[in-house]
Amino acid sequence: MKRILKKTIIKLIKLLFLYRGLVKIKRLFEKESRDFSYYRMFNRFIKYMFSGKVKFCFVYEKNHVIKEAKIFHSYLINSNIKFEDDIFFYSPDFFLVPITNYTESDKMATTGNITVNYEYLLNNGIYGIESDIKKLIGREKNKNDFYNAILIVLDGIKKYVDRVKEVERREGKSQTFLRDVPLNKARTFKEALQSILFLNSLIWTYDGYLVGLGRLDKLLFEYFQRDINNGTITRKEALEMLKRFLILLHKDYVYKSNTIKGDTGQVIVLGGEEKYLELTELFMDAFLELKIPDPKIVLRVFNGMSKKIWEKSISIISSGMGYPLFSNDNKVIKSMIAFGYNEEDAYNYSVSACWEPLVEGCSFDQNNVGQIIFTDSLSELIKSDEKFETYESFEKMYLLFLKNQVKGLIDKINMIRYRPNPFLSIFIKDCVEKGKDLSEGGARYNNYGILTLGLSNTVNSLENIKKIFLEKKDPKDAISYIRSIVFKNYEGNKELIKEFKNKLNIFGKYDEEGINLSNLLIETCNEVLKDKFNYLGGRYKIGYSSPNFVNSGKDIEATLDGRLKGEPLDVHISITNSNSELTEFFVFSSGLDYLNCFNGGVSDIIIEKDKIKKYSEKYLKVFERFFEIGGFQLQINVLNYDELIKAIRNPELYPDLIVRVWGFSAYLKDIPEEYKELLVKRYLEYEHNNN
Amino acid sequence: MSITITKIQRFCLDDGPGVRTTIFLKGCNIRCPWCCNPENLSYKKQIYYLKEKCIYDKGFERCVFGDFKYLEKCLTEEYDYELSRELRYCPAIGIYGEEFDLDDFLKGIEPDIVFFSGKEELGGITFSGGEPLSYDLSEYLKGIKNKKINTCVETSLYLETEKLKDNIKFIDNFIIDLKILEEAKAKELIKGNYNIFIRNLEELLRFKNSNNLFFRFCAVNGFTYTDSNIKHLLNFLNRYDIREIEIFSVHNLGKSKYLSIGLSYNEFQPITDKELDDLKRKIEAETKTSVKINKII
Numbered sequence: 001m002k003r004i005l006k007k008t009i010i011k012l013i014k015l016l017f018l019y020r021g022l023v024k025i026k027r028l029f030e031k032e033s034r035d036f037s038y039y040r041m042f043n044r045f046i047k048y049m050f051s052g053k054v055k056f057c058f059v060y061e062k063n064h065v066i067k068e069a070k071i072f073h074s075y076l077i078n079s080n081i082k083f084e085d086d087i088f089f090y091s092p093d094f095f096l097v098p099i100t101n102y103t104e105s106d107k108m109a110t111t112g113n114i115t116v117n118y119e120y121l122l123n124n125g126i127y128g129i130e131s132d133i134k135k136l137i138g139r140e141k142n143k144n145d146f147y148n149a150i151l152i153v154l155d156g157i158k159k160y161v162d163r164v165k166e167v168e169r170r171e172g173k174s175q176t177f178l179r180d181v182p183l184n185k186a187r188t189f190k191e192a193l194q195s196i197l198f199l200n201s202l203i204w205t206y207d208g209y210l211v212g213l214g215r216l217d218k219l220l221f222e223y224f225q226r227d228i229n230n231g232t233i234t235r236k237e238a239l240e241m242l243k244r245f246l247i248l249l250h251k252d253y254v255y256k257s258n259t260i261k262g263d264t265g266q267v268i269v270l271g272g273e274e275k276y277l278e279l280t281e282l283f284m285d286a287f288l289e290l291k292i293p294d295p296k297i298v299l300r301v302f303n304g305m306s307k308k309i310w311e312k313s314i315s316i317i318s319s320g321m322g323y324p325l326f327s328n329d330n331k332v333i334k335s336m337i338a339f340g341y342n343e344e345d346a347y348n349y350s351v352s353a354c355w356e357p358l359v360e361g362c363s364f365d366q367n368n369v370g371q372i373i374f375t376d377s378l379s380e381l382i383k384s385d386e387k388f389e390t391y392e393s394f395e396k397m398y399l400l401f402l403k404n405q406v407k408g409l410i411d412k413i414n415m416i417r418y419r420p421n422p423f424l425s426i427f428i429k430d431c432v433e434k435g436k437d438l439s440e441g442g443a444r445y446n447n448y449g450i451l452t453l454g455l456s457n458t459v460n461s462l463e464n465i466k467k468i469f470l471e472k473k474d475p476k477d478a479i480s481y482i483r484s485i486v487f488k489n490y491e492g493n494k495e496l497i498k499e500f501k502n503k504l505n506i507f508g509k510y511d512e513e514g515i516n517l518s519n520l521l522i523e524t525c526n527e528v529l530k531d532k533f534n535y536l537g538g539r540y541k542i543g544y545s546s547p548n549f550v551n552s553g554k555d556i557e558a559t560l561d562g563r564l565k566g567e568p569l570d571v572h573i574s575i576t577n578s579n580s581e582l583t584e585f586f587v588f589s590s591g592l593d594y595l596n597c598f599n600g601g602v603s604d605i606i607i608e609k610d611k612i613k614k615y616s617e618k619y620l621k622v623f624e625r626f627f628e629i630g631g632f633q634l635q636i637n638v639l640n641y642d643e644l645i646k647a648i649r650n651p652e653l654y655p656d657l658i659v660r661v662w663g664f665s666a667y668l669k670d671i672p673e674e675y676k677e678l679l680v681k682r683y684l685e686y687e688h689n690n691n
Numbered sequence: 692m693s694i695t696i697t698k699i700q701r702f703c704l705d706d707g708p709g710v711r712t713t714i715f716l717k718g719c720n721i722r723c724p725w726c727c728n729p730e731n732l733s734y735k736k737q738i739y740y741l742k743e744k745c746i747y748d749k750g751f752e753r754c755v756f757g758d759f760k761y762l763e764k765c766l767t768e769e770y771d772y773e774l775s776r777e778l779r780y781c782p783a784i785g786i787y788g789e790e791f792d793l794d795d796f797l798k799g800i801e802p803d804i805v806f807f808s809g810k811e812e813l814g815g816i817t818f819s820g821g822e823p824l825s826y827d828l829s830e831y832l833k834g835i836k837n838k839k840i841n842t843c844v845e846t847s848l849y850l851e852t853e854k855l856k857d858n859i860k861f862i863d864n865f866i867i868d869l870k871i872l873e874e875a876k877a878k879e880l881i882k883g884n885y886n887i888f889i890r891n892l893e894e895l896l897r898f899k900n901s902n903n904l905f906f907r908f909c910a911v912n913g914f915t916y917t918d919s920n921i922k923h924l925l926n927f928l929n930r931y932d933i934r935e936i937e938i939f940s941v942h943n944l945g946k947s948k949y950l951s952i953g954l955s956y957n958e959f960q961p962i963t964d965k966e967l968d969d970l971k972r973k974i975e976a977e978t979k980t981s982v983k984i985n986k987i988i
Contacts (some may be wrong), residue, residue: 510801510802510805581700581701581702582701582702583701583702583710583712583802583803583806584701584702584802584803584806586806587802587805587806588802608988610988611704611988614704614988615704618704618709618710618814621709621710621812621813621814622702622710622813625806625810625813629805629806
């Protein structure tokens, strides 16, 4: 009965053209408050209707790609225009609700978590892009829908620019923000920044999520240098512009966030080459002065990176902002080339919302499309009634289970279809040339990234299981002992938790077994993935990280590494044995196989604030060495225990305290309690060995 | 010759140039009442019981690691240092001291070899104690030097000069802890022969560049931090033309370790920041030595 009712309601919603709109409103509610009920939703809905914030955009169109272009167009005709700064215009609108006929594409996934080719807009302006499209249209009939859709998008943008000018006149603004850009190409540093802001705001307005910014020092350097050399601007003025640019991006972080407030994907990639040093530094200075968690920096560490950049990075890190995240060019580029990215593109890599490498402006790479939880197969195996004579047969069976798990995951992923997005297709290379939308494989790269979780929990568990097999002698005793620990959640065996965590866990210690076993699990996944293709023709890559260690951990049984049922899984690549210190951990981490596993390879560490300030020079050298011996990426949470505890108890006293969550920085006040608890727990494990 | 190690502590930031892996060796020739590593006084292995980590002590009905009576026996009677399997995993009980031969040792520092090899400016390996030079470390030091790793020894220099001579050429840096700088008082307070200290120091100064010698001074009320000892310290710094010295206050971080091996502990009143600042000013005014204050965090 309930099911029939539900089906009827959904049908009605589709008939009433409300499907897409309600999906969006639901997402908006989730952002504002995570605890929502139907009752509260209804109340909010009524409030929204009369707040004036929400605007409805009506579209009727059956052709999928044209429909998307029309929705975009309609958004830009209706969007709210506000002026928040006196030198730049930036006005993303998060409250546009589409009312459209229901088509299959409405159920498809939305494109997000990519970094577009801002350069295309900067170099050509909207007029230039339009003339490119007009040259292409008509050549091949079957591509006309796509090109026509793009023309609708461009028309929408032009109308939007007119609207902005109109509002400026009405409000009596003394200047015209969009006089030259984005319709024309950018000529100055300021115009380049304005063009980026403009395009970025449209991506957000058109339901974008996890919107990356890419290598801005590289992109902007030419403009910056020209203006400085001409004497048009001073370094100080450029710094001021950058600060305003960053503040505007930061402003609506609540609505930009994907899940937890701060998870916006607004990553600015700096470094990678010495050429842009002046601008790299200027960006860092701006961040240092602003002390905001979002946007944030990924710093590409390259051979011979100057000490200046290292030192600035350490001062930003020491101030507790949780970034830059360091990414080792030597390793990342090598892995990307080995996977099949073209060399020039690999050198120009940027990252998804956290750190998963992709080629900016060329990649439709959906790097967070699925997740392998290594402990799942282990729990399943322990629950099963399989019999084992030796540990070796146990491990073999685990690997078999794991392979099946990966196969199942890929089958699921291959069901996903993406909704057309003619707007973003303009700014991802090769779509326009090919006359193909992103959702149909227009982009140069269409590889999917798989996240992994619980690698360390599983490696430690397997190693501890091996020890139990050795000790118990009779394999039946061993397996029943293992089962009793897992099923009884360590009841009656509490001492084992300490034993595992303080003495036996090998992940993160200098231990060949640990490294080999980790690499074996990765290899097993790759055996399945290596000849799988997604519907766009792209391949699958995996990495060592996932944002879901807290949420996924809730459903997972106790593991044989001292983790109780429901507790978070380990964070990315991190220390799991309280006797392991940083240097040893770095040696371990640099021994992992990144060549075949590069969709994120972050070593996640915690450092006491006073300590990194006092010994900044020493830490700097240690980080440098980490990358020299083969470290892949490094994320550092700098915390002060007293401050952390006080801020958790009295958030109102520390409104600006920033912490690093899975792959982004956020205000402590904005993150859920369970993440705060985990920070405290991990801090104690790191700095006090207080297990 | 084997050595007895109580701990291999990685990522030490205060034990020599750069980042160090510190090897704590068991046994010492002198007895400084403010010593913060009491587990390294005796050359013999010792069983310890850290009360604050004991879950039995925290109200558990029984010790989950084994028979507590057995444990009491271990702590009080002569004991052959073989712990039962259960006790091996107890967080409260353990043995200070493990014997290493050269092969064990090199295996124990494998990660450090990867990390530090060929990177002397980054840091290296430090021997501390106790008095590390009371062991013949030449083979061990040679093993480390062969891997192109910087070596450092933290010593009081209260040891036979011959032992110092044996090791000196393999040691890149010395951290020298200055204590009581007057013959009679040194004998009385730390049971050390001051003349030997001076002889060793002169030997060191002959062989080593002063850039490789780091002097440290722990200020302890009633012991090193007295008017008379400070006066001797100033004389000493002038006489040997010491360029730099690090000073810091005594602390009580070693307390639980004293109790864990059945020794009594007397709390020390830390020297205030102001007193340290004054001491720094005094030294810098009356000698050519520059002073760095190290605040323990």
